[in-house]
Amino acid sequence: MSNKTEKNKVDRLFKESKQDLFPFKFNQSVVDVFPDMINRSVPGYTTIVDGIGRVSRRFTDTSSRVYDLGCSLGNVSLSIAKYNVGKALTIEAIDNSPAMVTRCKEHVGAYNYDAFIQVQHADITALEFQACSLVVINFTLQFINPSLRQAIIDKIYASLEPGGALILSEKISASSDSMDSLLIDLHHEFKRENGYSDLEISQKRTALENVMILDTLKQHKQRLEQAGFEHPSVWFQHFNFMSLIAIKQDIANDLLNAPQLTES
Numbered sequence: 001m002s003n004k005t006e007k008n009k010v011d012r013l014f015k016e017s018k019q020d021l022f023p024f025k026f027n028q029s030v031v032d033v034f035p036d037m038i039n040r041s042v043p044g045y046t047t048i049v050d051g052i053g054r055v056s057r058r059f060t061d062t063s064s065r066v067y068d069l070g071c072s073l074g075n076v077s078l079s080i081a082k083y084n085v086g087k088a089l090t091i092e093a094i095d096n097s098p099a100m101v102t103r104c105k106e107h108v109g110a111y112n113y114d115a116f117i118q119v120q121h122a123d124i125t126a127l128e129f130q131a132c133s134l135v136v137i138n139f140t141l142q143f144i145n146p147s148l149r150q151a152i153i154d155k156i157y158a159s160l161e162p163g164g165a166l167i168l169s170e171k172i173s174a175s176s177d178s179m180d181s182l183l184i185d186l187h188h189e190f191k192r193e194n195g196y197s198d199l200e201i202s203q204k205r206t207a208l209e210n211v212m213i214l215d216t217l218k219q220h221k222q223r224l225e226q227a228g229f230e231h232p233s234v235w236f237q238h239f240n241f242m243s244l245i246a247i248k249q250d251i252a253n254d255l256l257n258a259p260q261l262t263e264s
């Protein structure tokens with residue numbers, strides 16, 4: 001594989017040991033290889049990003065506000081914009097890595113959709129959310145300190161309009177050790193088939209220790225239910241990578257649509 005252009009380089013960051021990547025950070029070196037890294041490392045990434053765009057249409061109207069939390073280079077925002085042609089959405093694309101935000105602005109600026117994608121440098125643990133109809137957090141919660149995760153989900157629930165949705169994608173731990181080993185092994189096989197060596201796989205794994213802390217599906221569902229979401233459901237899973245959708249019930253609508261009781 002040849003090294004591509006400056007902005008789309010092949011990920012060889014863990015080929016030899018590199019001190020600035022221990023622990024793993026979303027710095028300039030990662031930004032430079034990010035498209036290649038995410039596609040070769042996350043099974044189903046393109047399908048998930050496209051699926052989020054398709055799902056988004058069901059939760060947006062002409063003037064909706066949408067959040068893309070931990071947007072990286074803005075792929076989710078662009079997918080939502082692509083699937084909502086004709087609607088003047090405001091998409092708030094948020095990331096706390098300065099290098100990501102700079103590259104994200106360039107990337108998003110190269111497209112011309114009806115949506116207004118506002119790329120912002122901010123930490124989602126400190127962000128004040130405005131009323132919105134859809135929040136996407138695609139492989140970002142796993143990088144947040146676990147003690148802060150419930151508060152983020154609570155804030156998202158509070159800011160969603162009734163009938164609005166949260167899409168949460170995460171790498172997960174399985175609930176038994178044997179299933180966890182199987183899924184990790186299948187993921188590593190996927191990475192080897194995509195050209196990563198055993199050394200690259202193991203060095204990146206070490207760099208991600210204590211940086212990317214995984215929950216089980218049960219923990220994610222419990223957190224969503226504690227915030228008030230009912231029936232969070234998995235809409236995508238490939239090995240240990242999955243995406244959940246959770247809807248904030250529209251109580252007023254439910255009452256309107258409920259069968260009327262008539263006196264006999």
Ligand SMILES: Nc1ncnc2c1ncn2[C@@H]1O[C@H](C[S@+](CC[C@H]([NH3+])C(=O)[O-])CC(=O)[O-])[C@@H](O)[C@H]1O
Binds near residue numbers: 038076124140143
């Ligand atoms: N506290 C934080 N506040 C804001 N951003 C954060 C925070 N912590 C980490 N990030 C940002 O979350 C992103 C996680 S990558 C998301 C992929 C993207 N969603 C995609 O659909 O391409 C996942 C991955 O690379 O596996 C990085 O850009 C971090 O800078």
Ligand SMILES: O=C(O)C(=O)Cc1ccccc1
Binds near residue numbers: 037038042204
């Ligand atoms: O590469 C891995 O092993 C992963 O688990 C996914 C990932 C993808 C991009 C940055 C960090 C983690």
